[in-house]
Amino acid sequence: MTIHLSIVLFLPLASGLVAALLPGRLARSAVLAGPLAVLAYVIVMLFDYESGGGLQWVTNDEWISELGISYKLGVDGLNLFLIALTAIAWVPCTLVAAFSVVERPRLYFFHLALAETAVLGAFMAQDLALFIVFFDLMLVPFYFLIGGWGSGERVRATTKFVIYTLSGSLLMLAAAIALGVLATPDGGEISFALSDLQQRSIAEGSQHWIVLLFALAFFVKAPLFPLHGWVPETYRSTSIPVLALLSGVLSKVGVYGFLRIVLPVMPDGAQYWQELFIIVAVFSILYGSILAFSQDNVRLVLAYSSIAQLGFIVLGIFLFEEKGAQGALFQMLNHGLVTVPLFLILGVIAIRARGSESLSALGGMAFRAPVLAGLFLVISLATLAMPGSGNFIGEMLILFGAFEDNLVYGLVASVGVVLAAVYMIRLYQGTMHGRVGSAVESIDIDRVNLAAIAPLVAVIVALGVYPNFVIDRTEKDVAKNVAAAKRVTNPEVSVIK
């Protein structure tokens, strides 16, 4: 079967445009049609995918030849499951949004759909400039979604979010252009296609600062300590479905960029900063875990837990060997799959507590809400990496890699795993068990949210049971993308043993 990635890419935008033109009721079904169709298409892709077959279903057209930018899309093991994650995550979030947004719904749907197209584009792009186009384009719908439909200090929050993220990505733009120009051989045509950049080489000295600017952009997006300044306000002010996507899916785009662009194209530069980035990752694990443990606002518990999880992922990538990178990629998928339903559940909880999101005011909700509590329990256990969950396998792979590399990093990262258990259990207990909070009504989950969350839980369980579905399809491409960085890693300078 031939699969056209452009169709997958622009389906959501098309449905969003249609929804924007239809009257309210119809708009609701139209906006759901896009993500559902994408999901169907992606499921076909998952089974049609040929493991280890390199880049598949490539679309390669000239876009802006003057600047060497091509419209090149392709799927391999590296992005297959991130595309799947995007497709999976957008359906429940759109569903919940469709039934909860009252104010200017059509504009909301349009932005939500545009966001899906932008995220899919960033994952599919096989051209550096195209990647940046989609990377920046993502910000536009999220800027409006947070500022227009958020709560509290939403305008401040969204402005901060966009300025933080765009500062990073504009610096990355300059670095990317420099990369393209410097890599162009004398008399050659400038090209930003990743395959061309990989073959051309640039001087090691230039790689250093270029990689640093890329890393800034990706760290802000992830977010990693100490570039997470935008996180608390944004997480507080964003509406739940949007936040689920922001935390579950968008955070992966940056770290994916490391695997896709930085490691294969600039291995020397990546190697130069390896030590620093690992330290940043380890710090993020500790910092995120400790803060997650001490937060009262349920959203912020998850916000800081994300920082810790992203720290794990970056740690896995910068070990420069297959096991760690494989674990990181698997963990990107797992983290996305648990974060989206976690936030949706928080939304459900907040409705039952008259909007309160403070752990001290919540509690005892499991009493008359067994289904809600059950779903929440499964997701919590997966998040804290219970053996038998996909997260367990992902974190173990990263930890194995870390211990092989350096005992200290391995030990510190393990502390993060332990703390994760503590803060997730605290979150679960604080909301579901204990004394019934003053404003809490224990009502079981409603049908819309059940329809949104239950399938996600099923996917989480399935991945725990059969992780090889992912590993088989990704390992060859992961190995290929870390190979260059692994080769240049010089034991004397890379890690002090």
Added chain:
Amino acid sequence: MSALLAQVQAPEIDYKELSPLFALVGGSVIVLMVGLLGSRFARAVIVPVLTAVALLTAIGLTIWIWEPGNRDPILEGALGVDTLALGISMLFYVAGLVTVVLSLRSLATEQAGHGEYHSLLLGSIAGMVVLAGSESLMTLFIGFELLSIPLYVLCATHLHRRTSLEAGLKYLVVGSVGSATLLYGLALVFGATGAMEFDAISGVLERGEVSPSDPLLLTGVALCATGLAFKASVAPFHQWTPDVYQGAPTPITTFMAVATKAAAFAIFIRLFDHALGWAELDWAPALAVLAAVTIVIGNVGAIPQRSVKRMLAWSSVAQAGYLLAGVVVHTELGVRATAFYLAVYLLMNVAAFAVVVARERVSEHGDDLRSFENLGTISPWLAWPMTIAMLSLAGFPATGGFIGKFYLIDASVAGDYTWLGIAIVIGSVLSLAYYLRLIAVMWMGRYEVELPTVPPRRVRPVAGWSPEADARAQPEVVAVAVLFAAATIAVGLYPDPLFDVARDVSSALPNLH
């Protein structure tokens, strides 16, 4: 007597190549005459139509004589009618057409007289065409003055508003200082090189007859740069910009923002990248520093502005810095990037200013941020163009502004001015603070911007007081905004045609790296 006349050789006049200029000057005279007619219909309808016809004729003639490649200047080497001149002239014509449309309901045309207003507009455009095509120091100055003098008057055409008169006077004083500086600089360059024509100056420098470190030449170059910097609002010669932009009637502000800027950069390219190209070391580092300073000052200056016109004025200062980067690198790529960005700059600024025109006429808050509150709900046909213009100015992808900045950074890096590329990026980051604020005001409901407010003013209702009716009452302004916003997006998605034109434009100059 006849023997004497026979000795004076009149330059051969190439009517075909000069035809766009004839259309403009002829149009200017005819419009002035028609404006004297008694009937109101003739003044309010025929005059704008004739002006538009003159501009459209000039566009048609320009396309007719369009021929890429390096060509010899006409009129004894005084005026270049190459693709650089013609391509940039197109921007003047489009800006002129927009100004005519935006002025249709403007009080300024009533107060100053339709004929005079439009005649001055065409005269100024003629000056710009001469300036963009000047191939000799003399033509340069003639074009420069022909451009400026009508503009001084046009700024003051809101006769009954003090700020408009103040703007005109301020522009006159500052502009005269700029002209004087430029004239002095031109004289010194002539003194150093002994040549008037750009080709000859370039030749003298190429053969090393004058050393680039010659003090006379150095002083001349510095004074020329200063004079042109006044016109292009390059810092630190930009102080007049916010006041004049705010005071002038908004259609004229639109015209100044896009057309004057394009004219100033056309002559920047011609004078520095062509005539003084061989003395690159004299001016390139200095202009690079000016560009970086301009980027920072413009963007920082825009942040505390409540008046959208002032904000756009400061933003135009910042954009001048970006544009200068393309001149500094002295490469073909740089010229292309500058030309491309000028076109994109026209599209996004016209969209933004058209919305300001529309709002200013109906809102008691004038061009204050407050008159844009909730525009997304009140009047989406105005809010969307403004949003697109702001996103494009800030450099978001899928807009022309992104491609333009990409091109300029590309040119900077390829021309070994990587730090200037980084400066462009840092400027863009700063600019988010004020571009996003305007978007937030339009779409994200009432929220207090922590800046001092402007007292409300009285306005004439255009069509009742309902915003919808007001929007319907000035369809031509809405049409301009929507059209140019759509073009901004179109260029962002499919820039190839504009790239081709930019390539043609850069092909006009020899001696580029």
